[in-house]
Amino acid sequence: MILVIFSILVVLIATLFPFNFSFPDSLSPQLILASFDNTSSFGDLVNNILLFMPLGFGLTALSQRKMMKLMSVFLIVILISAGLSSIVEFLQVFLPSRTPTPTDIVNNTTGGFVGIICFYLWHSQHFIYIWSRVENSRVGNSITKITLLFSGYILLSFLISILWQNSIELSNWSLNYPLMLGNEQTGNRPWQGYISEMHIADKAIAKSDISRLLNSENDFDTIRNYLIASYQLINNTSYQDRTGQLPELSPQGQLPNIADEKGVALSSSHWLKTRTPATYLNKRIRESSQFTIMTTVATADRVQTGPARILSISSSTLHRNLTLGQQETNLDLRIRTPITGANAADLKFSVPNFFTDTNPHKIVITYSQANIQVYIDKLQNFYSFNLLELVPKEQKIFYYALTFIPLGICLTLLTIRKNKKLSFYRFLLFSGILLPSLIVERILVINTGKSISLKNILLGMFFTGVTMLILRLRASALLKKKP
Known part of the structure; x- marks a missing residue:
C-alpha cells in the first residue's frame, strides 16, 4: 500500500508541478479537444512508461495479498493506470507549462502493464510457476508450434523497427504555433x-x-x-x-x-x-x-x-x-x-x-527521413547531418535497452523446453539474438540512408542475450532451492 500511495504522489508531482493552474473564463469541449492536439516525443514515451511502472508493480503486489486472480489483477492495474493518467492529462489543460497528449495515456497504461510483468519476474514463486508452466507446456514441445511462435517473434522485431522509424517523423508538430x-x-x-x-x-x-x-x-x-x-x-x-x-x-x-x-x-x-x-x-x-x-x-x-x-x-x-x-x-x-x-x-x-x-x-x-542538408550560397558548400547518428551514446544505450530487453524476455520464453533437439534449439537461440538487431539496423539504413553500424547491431544483440542469460541464471538458482 505504501508503494502505491508513493507512486501516485510521484506521478502527480512529476506531471503537474509547479501546480500553477490557470482556468479560463469559459470552458468548452472544443477548447479541451484543441488542447489535446499534441503528440509525445520518443523520450516522453520512455519516461511515461517508466513513471507508471512502480504503480503497476505496487498494485500487483497489493492484489497478491488479496489472493486475486491474474485477470482481475490485470484489469485493475490497467483501469487504475488509465484512469489516473486521464485525470492528469485533463488537469494539464489548465497548466501553461504542460501539454496534454492522448498518447501519454496509452504510454502510462503500458507502464502499469510493464509493472505487472516486473512483479511476476521479481517474485520468486510466481517466476518459478510461470517458468514451469512454459517449460512443460505442449506448445513448448512442438517444433511446428514453436516455429510459428518464433515467426511471430521476428514479426515483433519488424514492428519495433516502426517505432524507431516514427522517431524521425515530424508527426508531433503542433498546429497552433505562429x-x-x-x-x-x-x-x-x-x-x-x-x-x-x-x-x-x-x-x-x-x-x-x-x-x-x-x-x-x-x-x-x-x-x-x-x-x-x-x-x-x-x-x-x-x-x-x-x-x-x-x-x-x-x-x-x-x-x-x-x-x-x-x-x-x-x-x-x-x-x-x-x-x-x-x-x-x-x-x-x-x-x-x-x-x-x-x-x-x-x-x-x-x-x-x-x-x-x-x-x-x-x-x-x-x-x-x-x-x-x-x-x-x-x-x-x-x-x-x-x-x-x-x-x-x-x-x-x-x-x-x-x-x-x-x-x-x-x-x-x-x-x-532523418537527413538534414544545409546549402550556403552554392551547391558545393553544404553540410549534411543524420538525426539517428547524432543521438548521444548514453541516450542510444537507453533506447536500445528499452527496445531489446522485452525481446530478450520473449526469446527466453520461446526457448524454455525440456525435451529439445539440440541443433534446433541452438539455431533458435542464435537467430533469435541476431535477427532482431539486424532487422532494426537494416530497416533504418534503408529508410534513412544512414551508415550501417556494427556497434548498433552488437548493442541490440547484447541486451537480448544478456536478458536471456539473467533470466536463465535466476531460474536455475531458484529451481535448485526448490524442495
Whole structure:
C-alpha cells in the first residue's frame, strides 16, 4: 500500500508541478479537444512508461495479498493506470507549462502493464510457476508450434523497427504555433540582422532544383507546387504571403527607421510574427514529414547567442516545431521530432563559422527521413547531418535497452523446453539474438540512408542475450532451492 500511495504522489508531482493552474473564463469541449492536439516525443514515451511502472508493480503486489486472480489483477492495474493518467492529462489543460497528449495515456497504461510483468519476474514463486508452466507446456514441445511462435517473434522485431522509424517523423508538430522572424513569441531571444526573403516548401527538394534556386533570383517555377509560404521582405511595410496560404507577417515592437537593400531590419525592438498561428504550414509539414527552407540573411552582430532566433515556429522558449538561429558564429537548427523532444533541443545541429561576416548569405535547408542538408550560397558548400547518428551514446544505450530487453524476455520464453533437439534449439537461440538487431539496423539504413553500424547491431544483440542469460541464471538458482 505504501508503494502505491508513493507512486501516485510521484506521478502527480512529476506531471503537474509547479501546480500553477490557470482556468479560463469559459470552458468548452472544443477548447479541451484543441488542447489535446499534441503528440509525445520518443523520450516522453520512455519516461511515461517508466513513471507508471512502480504503480503497476505496487498494485500487483497489493492484489497478491488479496489472493486475486491474474485477470482481475490485470484489469485493475490497467483501469487504475488509465484512469489516473486521464485525470492528469485533463488537469494539464489548465497548466501553461504542460501539454496534454492522448498518447501519454496509452504510454502510462503500458507502464502499469510493464509493472505487472516486473512483479511476476521479481517474485520468486510466481517466476518459478510461470517458468514451469512454459517449460512443460505442449506448445513448448512442438517444433511446428514453436516455429510459428518464433515467426511471430521476428514479426515483433519488424514492428519495433516502426517505432524507431516514427522517431524521425515530424508527426508531433503542433498546429497552433505562429511563424516568427527575428525573435521568440516571448520576446526574449532577439536577433540583430536582416532577412530579405523567406520561402518554405513541404517537400525536401532535389539537388538540381536547389542549384537553380542558388544561382537564380526568385526562380521558383520548379517547386511552386510545394511552396506553402513565400515572403519578400525588401522595402515593404506589409509582408503578405505570396502563396496566399499563410497569415500576414505583422511587425512587433517599434518600426525601424532603416531602409536597407539587405532586407527587413530585425532587432530586440522590432521583429515579425504571423497574425494567427501558421496552422496550414504546420499541418502540411506534419503530414509530409519533409520541408525545405530558403532564405537570405545577413547578421548585424557576429557574436549573438541564445541562440538568437532568425526564424522560429514556436509558442515559447520551451515549445517549438522549428528554429533557425545564431549562436555566436554558428548557424543553429532545431527540428522537433519524437526523438528530439517538445523543445527540439535534445539533438542540435550546427553549421560552424557561418556568421563570420555581415554580408547577405543565401541558405537552403532540407529535411527528409532523418537527413538534414544545409546549402550556403552554392551547391558545393553544404553540410549534411543524420538525426539517428547524432543521438548521444548514453541516450542510444537507453533506447536500445528499452527496445531489446522485452525481446530478450520473449526469446527466453520461446526457448524454455525440456525435451529439445539440440541443433534446433541452438539455431533458435542464435537467430533469435541476431535477427532482431539486424532487422532494426537494416530497416533504418534503408529508410534513412544512414551508415550501417556494427556497434548498433552488437548493442541490440547484447541486451537480448544478456536478458536471456539473467533470466536463465535466476531460474536455475531458484529451481535448485526448490524442495
